[in-house]
Amino acid sequence: MSTMANATIRTLQISIFSPTSSHGDFLAYFPSLTVRRTSTHKVLKHTFSPSRHPLCCLTAKASVAGADVATEQEVVKGYTMTQLCDKMIDFFMNKKPTTKDWRKILVYRDDWNKYKDNFYNRCQVRIDAENDPSFKQKLVLLARKVKKVDNEIEKHMDLFKEVEENPLDIDAIVAKRRKDFNGEFFKHLNVLADIYNSLDRQDAIIRLGAKCLSAVRVYDCTLENLDSLETAQSKFDEILNSASLEEACSKVTSLAKSKELDSSLILLINSSWAAAKESTSMKNEVKEIMYQIYKATQKSLRSISPPEIRLLKHLLNIADPDERFTALANSFSLVDDAEPSKNPDDLCTTPKELHKWIKIMLDAYHLNKEETDLIAARKLGDPIIIQRLIILKQIIEEDYLSNYIQKEGEEAE
Numbered sequence: 001m002s003t004m005a006n007a008t009i010r011t012l013q014i015s016i017f018s019p020t021s022s023h024g025d026f027l028a029y030f031p032s033l034t035v036r037r038t039s040t041h042k043v044l045k046h047t048f049s050p051s052r053h054p055l056c057c058l059t060a061k062a063s064v065a066g067a068d069v070a071t072e073q074e075v076v077k078g079y080t081m082t083q084l085c086d087k088m089i090d091f092f093m094n095k096k097p098t099t100k101d102w103r104k105i106l107v108y109r110d111d112w113n114k115y116k117d118n119f120y121n122r123c124q125v126r127i128d129a130e131n132d133p134s135f136k137q138k139l140v141l142l143a144r145k146v147k148k149v150d151n152e153i154e155k156h157m158d159l160f161k162e163v164e165e166n167p168l169d170i171d172a173i174v175a176k177r178r179k180d181f182n183g184e185f186f187k188h189l190n191v192l193a194d195i196y197n198s199l200d201r202q203d204a205i206i207r208l209g210a211k212c213l214s215a216v217r218v219y220d221c222t223l224e225n226l227d228s229l230e231t232a233q234s235k236f237d238e239i240l241n242s243a244s245l246e247e248a249c250s251k252v253t254s255l256a257k258s259k260e261l262d263s264s265l266i267l268l269i270n271s272s273w274a275a276a277k278e279s280t281s282m283k284n285e286v287k288e289i290m291y292q293i294y295k296a297t298q299k300s301l302r303s304i305s306p307p308e309i310r311l312l313k314h315l316l317n318i319a320d321p322d323e324r325f326t327a328l329a330n331s332f333s334l335v336d337d338a339e340p341s342k343n344p345d346d347l348c349t350t351p352k353e354l355h356k357w358i359k360i361m362l363d364a365y366h367l368n369k370e371e372t373d374l375i376a377a378r379k380l381g382d383p384i385i386i387q388r389l390i391i392l393k394q395i396i397e398e399d400y401l402s403n404y405i406q407k408e409g410e411e412a413e
Helices: 003-011 040-047 081-095 099-106 109-129 133-165 167-176 183-194 199-224 226-240 245-257 263-278 284-304 307-316 321-333 351-367 375-381 383-412
Strands: 074-076
Touching: 074 081, 081 109, 081 133, 099 109, 099 133, 099 183, 109 133, 133 167, 133 183, 133 199, 167 199, 167 263, 183 199, 199 351, 199 383, 226 245, 226 263, 226 284, 245 284, 263 284, 263 351, 307 321, 307 351, 307 383, 321 383, 351 383
Parallel strands: none
Antiparallel strands: none
């Protein structure tokens, strides 16, 4: 928030808002609203000077586009709702005409929602009454642009609320709503954080944004690996095209035995079952098919015992955090060795691959805590183990995965 805006919020007190609010005041962006006026004529003349608008000669007894302001009650000191909306129109059109400034105001959702219907209605009344074609068009464009920004912020707030209420499911939310995690959303989080006076609240929003950005990076990285995804999709399509459910489950088992049930395919099967499970339109028969394929996949993982699972078991059993993180670093530094050792301390993999298997473990735990046949996932019932796994995932994302992706990109160039 700008220095001027902060100064305005500190110095101006608006009676309809509590002075102990945890964030700044919406109406503080309209400083003249706090000035007492004894003459309605002066208020309207102050709001709309002839030099700015073709509207003039507005008096307390005059009706503006059918609205008799003299009969309205004040909603802010010296201002009726009609006058307040006119003030907002003037503000958005002349004093702060950029959408960047509008976002800093409309982010005060609770306050804005009190006035926005009246604001849009007032815009329409002014449009209908305006005789100057040029100014009429300006009003039309203003109402349309404010509405567009308003809708975008509402969508950003809906997404923010979803991730804030489900911090452990950010990966699933990103997979479901990836297009909504755009640059404007992350800019919105910065604007949102700025309206709070509490440093703890600001920090919480910033941290949540960082987690979202990390999850998006990981998701995009997975999508960029087209060869792996195309191969996984081809295998999954072949499973779905089976003549019977028994044949589909048998194909999953065969892929596991031939070591072709890789992490990309497992993630694809897990996400497909998760989507089917939450769907309200999908038939139960289809849900049952997806569930049985998912169950067959989990059973097959018992026979695979990939090195990443053994490495995770080893890491999760280390109680000391420093030792655990050292072992994690060592597993990545040994990735170029020719022959992997069977010693758990010498197990190695890449950050990208280990991150996939952590997601698989967490997916298995969250999707079916009671029913999963993945023994390693069943053992995740201990909250301490769950927390360790989540921390490992975050460390890989923040300290390793971004560097790994950058290194891959440089090698490709």
